[in-house]
Amino acid sequence: MVLSARTLDSVTVTAVAPTGYADVVRDEATLRRFLHGLPGVDQVGAEARAAGLATRSIKKASKVWALELAIRCVDLTTLEGADTPGKVRALCAKARRPDPGDPSTPQVAAVCIYPDLVGTAVAELAGSPVAVASVATAFPSGRASLRTKLADVADAVSAGATEIDMVIDRGAFLCGQYGQVYDEIVAVKEACGAAHLKVILETGELSTLDNVRRASWLALLAGGDFVKTSTGKVSPAATPPVALVMLEAARDFALATGHQRGVKLAGGIRAAKEAVRYLVMVHEVAGEDWLDPALFRLGASTLLNDLLLQRHKERDGAYSGPDYVTLD
Amino acid sequence: MPTWEYAPAPEARETARLRESYGMFVDGEFTDGSGSGSLKTVNPATEEVLADVAVAGQADVDTAVDAARRAFDSVWGPMPGRERAKYLFRIARIVQERSRELAVLESLDNGKPIKESRDVDVPLAAAHFFYYAGWADKLRYAGLGPDPRPLGVAGQVIPWNFPLLMAAWKLAPALAAGNTCVLKPAETTPLSALVLAEICRQADLPPGVVNVLPGAGETGAAVVSHPGVDKVAFTGSTEVGKQIQRMAAGTSKRLTLELGGKAANVIFDDAPLDQAVEGIVNGIFFNQGHVCCAGSRLLVQESVYGELLDKLKRRLGTLRLGDPLDKNTDIGAINSAAQLARIRELSEAGDAEGAHRWSPDCPLPDRGFWFPPTVFTGVSQAHRIAREEIFGPVLSVLTFRTPAEAVEKANNTPYGLSAGIWTEKGSRILWMAQRLRAGVIWANTFNRFDPSSPFGGYKESGFGREGGRHGLAPYLADDGGATRSENG
Numbered sequence A: 001m002v003l004s005a006r007t008l009d010s011v012t013v014t015a016v017a018p019t020g021y022a023d024v025v026r027d028e029a030t031l032r033r034f035l036h037g038l039p040g041v042d043q044v045g046a047e048a049r050a051a052g053l054a055t056r057s058i059k060k061a062s063k064v065w066a067l068e069l070a071i072r073c074v075d076l077t078t079l080e081g082a083d084t085p086g087k088v089r090a091l092c093a094k095a096r097r098p099d100p101g102d103p104s105t106p107q108v109a110a111v112c113i114y115p116d117l118v119g120t121a122v123a124e125l126a127g128s129p130v131a132v133a134s135v136a137t138a139f140p141s142g143r144a145s146l147r148t149k150l151a152d153v154a155d156a157v158s159a160g161a162t163e164i165d166m167v168i169d170r171g172a173f174l175c176g177q178y179g180q181v182y183d184e185i186v187a188v189k190e191a192c193g194a195a196h197l198k199v200i201l202e203t204g205e206l207s208t209l210d211n212v213r214r215a216s217w218l219a220l221l222a223g224g225d226f227v228k229t230s231t232g233k234v235s236p237a238a239t240p241p242v243a244l245v246m247l248e249a250a251r252d253f254a255l256a257t258g259h260q261r262g263v264k265l266a267g268g269i270r271a272a273k274e275a276v277r278y279l280v281m282v283h284e285v286a287g288e289d290w291l292d293p294a295l296f297r298l299g300a301s302t303l304l305n306d307l308l309l310q311r312h313k314e315r316d317g318a319y320s321g322p323d324y325v326t327l328d
Numbered sequence B: 001m002p003t004w005e006y007a008p009a010p011e012a013r014e015t016a017r018l019r020e021s022y023g024m025f026v027d028g029e030f031t032d033g034s035g036s037g038s039l040k041t042v043n044p045a046t047e048e049v050l051a052d053v054a055v056a057g058q059a060d061v062d063t064a065v066d067a068a069r070r071a072f073d074s075v076w077g078p079m080p081g082r083e084r085a086k087y088l089f090r091i092a093r094i095v096q097e098r099s100r101e102l103a104v105l106e107s108l109d110n111g112k113p114i115k116e117s118r119d120v121d122v123p124l125a126a127a128h129f130f131y132y133a134g135w136a137d138k139l140r141y142a143g144l145g146p147d148p149r150p151l152g153v154a155g156q157v158i159p160w161n162f163p164l165l166m167a168a169w170k171l172a173p174a175l176a177a178g179n180t181c182v183l184k185p186a187e188t189t190p191l192s193a194l195v196l197a198e199i200c201r202q203a204d205l206p207p208g209v210v211n212v213l214p215g216a217g218e219t220g221a222a223v224v225s226h227p228g229v230d231k232v233a234f235t236g237s238t239e240v241g242k243q244i245q246r247m248a249a250g251t252s253k254r255l256t257l258e259l260g261g262k263a264a265n266v267i268f269d270d271a272p273l274d275q276a277v278e279g280i281v282n283g284i285f286f287n288q289g290h291v292c293c294a295g296s297r298l299l300v301q302e303s304v305y306g307e308l309l310d311k312l313k314r315r316l317g318t319l320r321l322g323d324p325l326d327k328n329t330d331i332g333a334i335n336s337a338a339q340l341a342r343i344r345e346l347s348e349a350g351d352a353e354g355a356h357r358w359s360p361d362c363p364l365p366d367r368g369f370w371f372p373p374t375v376f377t378g379v380s381q382a383h384r385i386a387r388e389e390i391f392g393p394v395l396s397v398l399t400f401r402t403p404a405e406a407v408e409k410a411n412n413t414p415y416g417l418s419a420g421i422w423t424e425k426g427s428r429i430l431w432m433a434q435r436l437r438a439g440v441i442w443a444n445t446f447n448r449f450d451p452s453s454p455f456g457g458y459k460e461s462g463f464g465r466e467g468g469r470h471g472l473a474p475y476l477a478d479d480g481g482a483t484r485s486e487n488g
Helices: A030-037 A043-053 A060-072 A084-098 A115-124 A144-159 A171-172 A179-194 A209-221 A240-257 A272-286 A303-316 B058-078 B081-097 B099-110 B114-133 B163-176 B191-202 B217-225 B239-250 B273-284 B300-315 B337-352 B402-409 B426-435 B469-475
Strands: A005-008 A011-014 A074-077 A111-113 A131-133 A163-167 A196-200 A226-228 A262-266 A297-300 B022-028 B028-029 B039-043 B050-056 B152-158 B180-184 B211-212 B230-233 B254-258 B264-267 B299-303 B357-358 B375-378 B394-400 B418-422 B440-444
Touching: A005 A179, A011 A144, A030 A179, A030 A209, A030 B230, A030 B394, A043 A240, A043 A272, A043 B273, A060 A074, A060 A272, A060 A303, A060 B239, A074 A084, A074 A262, A074 A303, A084 A111, A084 A115, A084 B099, A111 A115, A111 A163, A115 A131, A115 A144, A144 A163, A144 A179, A163 A179, A171 A179, A171 A209, A179 A196, A179 A209, A179 B028, A179 B058, A179 B254, A196 A262, A209 A240, A240 A262, A240 A272, A262 A272, A262 B099, A262 B191, A272 A303, A297 A303, A303 B114, B022 B058, B022 B191, B028 B191, B058 B152, B058 B180, B058 B211, B058 B217, B081 B099, B081 B114, B081 B163, B081 B191, B099 B163, B114 B163, B114 B217, B114 B469, B152 B163, B152 B217, B163 B180, B163 B191, B163 B230, B163 B469, B191 B211, B217 B239, B230 B239, B230 B440, B230 B469, B254 B402, B264 B273, B264 B402, B273 B394, B273 B418, B299 B300, B300 B375, B300 B394, B337 B375, B337 B394, B394 B402, B402 B426, B418 B426, B426 B440
Parallel strands: A074 A111, A074 A297, A111 A131, A131 A163, A163 A196, A196 A226, A226 A262, A262 A297, B152 B180, B152 B230, B180 B211, B230 B254, B264 B299, B264 B418, B299 B394, B375 B394, B418 B440
Antiparallel strands: A005 A011, B022 B028, B022 B211, B039 B050, B357 B375
């Protein structure tokens, strides 16, 4: 649905919104009223609920199932200034075959890299189902003009990225310019074309859970295919209460609009145990539809090896050890 | 994609170190008593007999009260507070050390999920002993007079819903204040109190300071009406509470009663809805609703009724009912056949009076006593399920339009134990709290307990406070209630 054309930073942005929500994104004031009208989040209660879900005990077959699902949901990531084509090639090899000793190991969902290395990854992953995701929009700070951000996105997409991880303008969000944040996401979504858009909220900078809920709705209304917690460059990154609120937002958005959108948790998730706990949360909060890489991702690098080690342990009854997984 | 089934994750039953038979604990020894027979305590989740427990008769009550009197006169009363504190700290630490055993035993005997006995009952029981241990040498600073003194022998009767925790609530302040105790645990759940007695012995508590007498109503009546008992503390039904108050009338016994409740959990339209849903679940489905302060009447502002009910029903669909020993179980077994019959009877009254019953799709085990989480909508103040305490996993949903109407409906009950308020507006929380006639008022939470926070009721929910500085008052006198001065 086309709503209205607005000009932002000399880029024309055409607002879109799911059916029934056209009025909400009509102008800045209405959007603010809508976001501020969402039910509040009581932090103590959200923390208690997240802690309660973390006490689920996942054993035996249900644990193996969860470990394999977690592997399938991994966006295997390297986002360093020191990244080289060689490093990215190694990462791609790991993504295609996480555990060389066990061909039954599932492949990860995607690799996630900077835009200039997309070409390398696309070549390495040709013919495999592993997607190439690229961060863009002046990641991680997002401090650039919209034109620069869109050029960044266009670069990554033209190099073959099929998933784009953008960052929102946290400065604009925190000073209440929700319309600007919305318009930027809409413009980036348009620049993505067929590529999937993950919208990074950088929840560590949004600070309150009320903000996390508002930013999640804002990103989903603007057409984000996923909402994502963090860049991994800011602490805290993904935390259980933040994940809880984002999963609630995805669930509520689906119930309200009929559109199921994904949630990606990124930053600081290193242990398989944490990943399984997050899957429990996905299962019991968003629902079992979200137990799928199409609707849930874990941004990670070191996590993958712990998932593999735990899988060895479930398979063989004993831990193999760090020399039995590959370091890339 | 297949559904994700959580594999069973049961705690080992052996952890409970269950024995075939248990004696009563009198004057520092476990004994079979004077031959008043025994009772069989069963696992409500399977109906299997767990153990044979000796029942205390009148002669045993006499022996226990005499032992408690001797211990009070000769050891515990004269002992400096700082010395008494050492015993209480020791009991608290042993409860922590044996926490897993106690949690499994509690879940076996009571039917409550292990995650609750493990994360709530046992840690809180230890916390009560720790908290009151700290008071034992500071009684003169409790605001109860310059030289508060213990009363003597306390006769204490506790219910089956939190067997260990209620024993801790009763024993810890009484002992800290310098009283000695004769405790009667509930007929269906005597085991954890007997292990607590064992812990008292392990802590070298002098003989007679704590006595535990299992039995049914007759044993309880013998304890509370015993002329040698100076102080009676009872937690249980309002009906029995009234009998006890009649019995105590015209005697010198001091009395505190913690009785039933029919708490209103009030949800305003500006509430944090997802957390309110958790609070509703915690309010009425915690411990299968066997909670005197349970939020059994949900009062929802009409403007948010539909949204809230949808969220609540979706959430109830994720509750896991089954084996109490499984770490993933949210809803355990109903404690007894008698209680199950009462829950059924009141639920059927709800149907008959025209309320609408809803439960999530929730298969019940074949054996044992089970009742699914149940929500009644379309309930009015005139329905029995809005007035009588069900003491089970049954929520009655009513609506209101204005804050004044919420207060009026919340207070329109003979009970007054607890209430909940859900709103993001701080001023409204204070406005409501000033008007609700309930002993405990939770704001944006429910069923949270802490030893430093007083707990108790208004109206037919009883009188006297347990927990906090206030919880010392029922066990102390500043007017020569006992013969000896507190020399802590």
